[in-house]
Amino acid sequence: MSTPPVSTPKIRIRGLHKAFGSKIVLDGVDLDVETGTSMVIIGGSGSGKSVLLRCILGLIEPDAGTIEIDGENLLTASRSRQDALRRQIGMLFQNAALFDSMSVGENVAFGIRAKHSDRNGPPPSRAQALQMAGDLLKQVGLDPSVGDLSPSELSGGMQKRVGLARAIAGNPNIMFFDEPTTGLDPIMGAVIDGLIVDCVQKLGSTAIAITHDMASAQRIGNRAAMLYHGRLIWQGEASELMHSGNAMVDQFTHGRREGPITMELRK
Template sequence: MSTPKIRIRGLSKAFGSKVVLDGIDLDVETGTSMVIIGGSGSGKSVLLRCILGLIEPDAGTIEIDGENVLTAPRGRQEILRRQIGMLFQNAALFDSMSVADNIAFGLRAKHSDRDGPVPSRSKARELAGGILQQVGLDPSVGQLSPSELSGGMQKRVGLARAIAGQPNILFFDEPTTGLDPIMGAVIDGLIVDCVQKLGSTAIAITHDMASAQRIGNQAAMLYQGKLVWQGLAADLMNSGNAMVDQFTHGRREGPITMELRK
């Protein structure tokens, strides 16, 4: 069997008495698009942040290409994580930069020594025009500031920045949040096209079941910090698992109960 692109074993994280991740085991094979679903507070975002190195887990291992990122030397950790491109929930563009400079930042940040000399800012801005075209935007959009863009255009620019360095791994945090159904479908289509063109391995977290089935070929569900189901994304609406069925169909009655904040 081939080594998974990402292998997670026994991953745990708590904030005080609140256990957010409770012994997660997950394999994401190379070239797979994995969608992770679950309610608010189920641990989806914390899982991504642990892989990205933004949060340090309390226990467990995270391997990329068979190498444990958590125990690797800092320089090696940076090299392994440089493979990752990220589309944040609200695009998270730099307001002080033009669209072209935002994409150029992503291009330069993901550059490694093996790619040759780091492109100059002017060269990176020039390349940004071609990357904008990959997400369905005219190169002239590069001259605008993020504040001049609609929500859908901001998502496209965020996607352009994420793919600028041609990453082997792509993460998507609620990619259709705040978009109407048509624009959501457009963004999903662009995500699928970009992932396939790059040959990347992808992980997306989402509450949008239509989006989950468009983006993913594999799926998993988190509930109370545990992985309660894994299967085909095509089976999300008919999984045979009571928790998944309640969540995907939005049923009030079932094994999932809403926790009241004290």
């Protein structure tokens, strides 16, 4: 009987290291994210979650290790190939990161035109991109008329929705979410999580989300992992987060003061 072929993970990370001076942030991270999986990464402040995403995005250069997308190592690929691989990624930043100098519609249209920059043929015109932006705003539950407003006129929840609309512009097949429910009340947090799940499923995307919110983690993810002192100390089903059997994960997810995780003094 022949052995079935092993599928290549959409994202594969091996031996990833990153330090800032004497501070080790990533200490040999190994992670596979299969195609179509929604992976949630939890961990305390300073555990390396955001640095991990920024290394994949190319915003930070790791000290060692490999980062592969579809089996191709980002860190050794040509610059043009790196750019092409990373253009597969849509990103929802923690605070939406909207451009204050642009209207809401122009923010979303910016994402549309940026994603078309490497394709054959001219990018959509400004008018076409704004029309497409209106359709994307509808997908995240906003009336297209919101496109005429400035980001400062929106609530935190509405800004998150606009950030999500911009993130899904260009139909990315990889999506990153950086603390998507930070600053939101529990009901709006659940709304944003529902929109994220709907968008990821509609696009068939592979997703990585980082969060401190355990309810959000279980709503968004079907797989989960925990970073502690720059290492992944646990991986499993997101549904097992609250009863993982790992003492550190259990302490973190239940917010217990007593346990193997202790607060460290800042130097």
